[in-house]
Amino acid sequence: MPESHQILSVAQMRTAEEALIARGSSVEALMDVAGRGAADWVWRVAARHRVTVLCGPGNNGGDGYVIAQAIRERGGDAVVVAAYPPQTPAARNARNFYSGEVLARSVEARGEVFVDCLFGSGLTRPLQLDDEALIAQLAAAHHHRIAVDVPSGVQSDTGMLLAGHLCRFDLTVALGAWKFAHFLRPAAGLMGALHLIDIGVEPIESAAQAIVRPSLKRPAPDAHKYTRGLVALVAGAMPGAAVLAATAAQRAGAGYVRIFSEHTGQVPSDLVLSTDPLGEALEDGRIAAVLVGPGLGRDADARERLAVALAAEIPAVIDADALVLLSPRNLSERTAPIIATPHEGELLALERAFECEATGSKAERALAIAQATGMIIVSKGPDTLVAAPDGRLACAGVASSWLSTAGTGDVLAGVIASRLANGREPFESACEGVWLHAEAARLSPPAFTAGELARAIPQALGACL
Ligand SMILES: NC(=O)C1=CN([C@@H]2O[C@H](COP(=O)(O)OP(=O)(O)OC[C@H]3O[C@@H](n4cnc5c(N)ncnc54)[C@H](OP(=O)(O)O)[C@@H]3O)[C@@H](O)[C@H]2O)[C@@H](O)CC1
Ligand SMILES: [K+]
Structure with missing residues (x-):
């Protein structure tokens, strides 16, 4: 560029x-x-x-x-x-x-x-x-x-x-x-x-x-897992998507990723799965970002977990099922920043829930829903852009069409949560996450899977140090 x-x-x-x-x-x-x-x-x-x-x-x-x-x-x-x-x-x-x-x-x-x-x-x-x-x-x-x-x-x-x-x-x-x-x-x-x-x-x-290549820093000499960022991943019925997002969050630099799920199951040994009651677990002041949506499900239990996650007032990334379940009530008392990562279908669901007219260009629509909700909107797709409630707008251009495979959205959400937990300003976190995700896709061989994409994130990160 x-x-x-x-x-x-x-x-x-x-x-x-x-x-x-x-x-x-x-x-x-x-x-x-x-x-x-x-x-x-x-x-x-x-x-x-x-x-x-x-x-x-x-x-x-x-x-x-x-x-x-x-x-x-x-x-x-x-x-x-x-x-x-x-x-x-x-x-x-x-x-x-x-x-x-x-x-x-x-x-x-x-x-x-x-x-x-x-x-x-x-x-x-x-x-x-x-x-x-x-x-x-x-x-x-x-x-x-x-x-x-x-x-x-x-x-x-x-x-x-x-x-x-x-x-x-x-x-x-x-x-x-x-x-x-x-x-x-x-x-x-x-x-x-x-x-x-x-x-x-x-x-x-x-x-x-x-959105251009960000300039990132190595961890400080005295860094430990909490200073690099503890990401809490609020999962539900389908832990697969949550593990994918968690893997991406680790690969994008977070020091610690904990998955909160009521369902026990196998997770890779470098991830922590907690079945503790969510409300209490999120009171841990070391949690720097919460990611809710991948693998959440859409039932009443999922709705409740979303409400609890957002009530915790921790900087949040919301994706997938959380975007379909979100209602204005969830945000009425919320003050901590939220980054939402809707694809076109999820954007339509948000527009319906927040009574926002779905007209204009992709940029105009993203800005309108950002203003209506107070959230940073990552309007993802072949041409991803990031819109903030204060009118800031950043465009990423056309990314690899090999990204059109299941789970790549979970990877994006994990990467953005990781940047957010790292202490970056939310709009910057979103832009950095979008760039790292697209670059990992560019560096990956054709027909990559979402898991392979997540594992390519460090290579993209390396280009920014
Ligand atoms: N800004 C800068 O600093 C610099 C800009 N630069 C250059 O200027 C370009 C913009 O120039 P521009 O404004 O003259 O417009 P341009 O696209 O050449 O055409 C307008 C003409 O087309 C006509 N017309 C329109 N639609 C039509 C249609 N469907 N079918 C038929 N006719 C149609 C329209 O008619 P009207 O609508 O007025 O009736 C008008 O006569 C910009 O893209 C860049 O290349 C550089 O030189 C460097 C400095
Ligand atoms: K032209």
């Missing part, structure tokens, strides 16, 4: 652009830096082979003329297909500086690399069918496809598609700052590799952040 980790909406990007202009830059100058930065990537892919740049009417099209000109100046072979005449002053200026060939949309261009500069963040309505067909035809007529800023046809702020069908790109070169579409599906699934061109955009207060 590049240095800048902020993710900007179209409106925030406009504000950032105005700030740069107020400091003496111009749209033309920014376009030049952005276009030449993108051209470096196009050049790396194309070398001297033919590049076809599809240019639209706005400043994304303007970037395209800068890219084509930069490739030509290096001795490369670039042509422009002008789907529309340039409409903005900066795009017209870039067109005037471009000295190469401009083809009409009706000409069937072929070559090595197709560069999509039809629309960027200014796409306001669905693609016209002839534009969709033009992109598909050019994508098919080239070996490599590069999207500039975002692929044409995606909505920057939501990651939704404004087209019936869009091709996949090998590479997307983001300009100035990340956009939500780079992290949210379905758009994020079309982007291929991602690179960001720095054009000097300053940090914007309250901007969303990309």
Whole structure:
């Protein structure tokens, strides 16, 4: 990941652009830096082979003329297909500086690399069918496809598609700052590799952040199991999921993990299983985080155990069955932080329980339920994000599709509980857990099981020390 980790909406990007202009830059100058930065990537892919740049009417099209000109100046072979005449002053200026060939949309261009500069963040309505067909035809007529800023046809702020069908790109070169579409599906699934061109955009207060590799510390020289964090795992009828979450919590650095269950059974020798009455057991002031949900069950007993776990006022992670059982009553007197890790189905259950309307983008929905419940929400799935009640938002991007196997959610909850028990601030704990989980998946061989994923967490942790 590049240095800048902020993710900007179209409106925030406009504000950032105005700030740069107020400091003496111009749209033309920014376009030049952005276009030449993108051209470096196009050049790396194309070398001297033919590049076809599809240019639209706005400043994304303007970037395209800068890219084509930069490739030509290096001795490369670039042509422009002008789907529309340039409409903005900066795009017209870039067109005037471009000295190469401009083809009409009706000409069937072929070559090595197709560069999509039809629309960027200014796409306001669905693609016209002839534009969709033009992109598909050019994508098919080239070996490599590069999207500039975002692929044409995606909505920057939501990651939704404004087209019936869009091709996949090998590479997307983001300009100035990340956009939500780079992290949210379905758009994020079309982007291929991602690179960001720095054009000097300053940090914007309250901007969303990309979840990047955290910087973690080894245990202190005088550390012991309690200073590293005691995680209490409140389980119920199905200890398997609880053992999985507990294993992940150990592997993510917790010093001690205790499973509380009314059911006796076999657990690995490095885990402690306690059948003590839950209320009393949770009075142990050394417990730094409680995880409730994996293997909890959904019966009356499970409901009662959830209520007791949350009444204990220990920083908590809630997952799985606990998310389906949770009601506003559980939270009415609660003050200690809670991190909830719902997948789409569990998010819907939360939205129903807390009467929160399920509308808007994935980010908007997560923020809304975070505000309604006061919990930090890890909205997990192929494109996980973390939302806090105070409006903080962090996006992880698209993770390994091999994570789509039973038990990986239990592993995530265990890792986050471990970070929380370690004393991290809750929002940071959630982001660190999400990163470690995705990295462990990336490092694991294909078709891993949840247990193998949990055992790969230390390797991910090692990359952060
Ligand atoms: N911000 C920065 O700092 C920098 C930004 N830069 C670049 O600027 C890009 C944003 O530029 P942009 O705002 O001009 O928007 P862009 O996407 O080119 O297109 C807008 C045009 O398309 C039209 N249009 C929309 N939908 C349509 C449809 N379905 N079918 C047909 N037409 C449609 C729309 O028409 P309108 O809606 O106005 O009627 C308008 O004419 C950004 O992605 C980045 O590449 C860089 O240069 C570096 C500095
Ligand atoms: K584009």
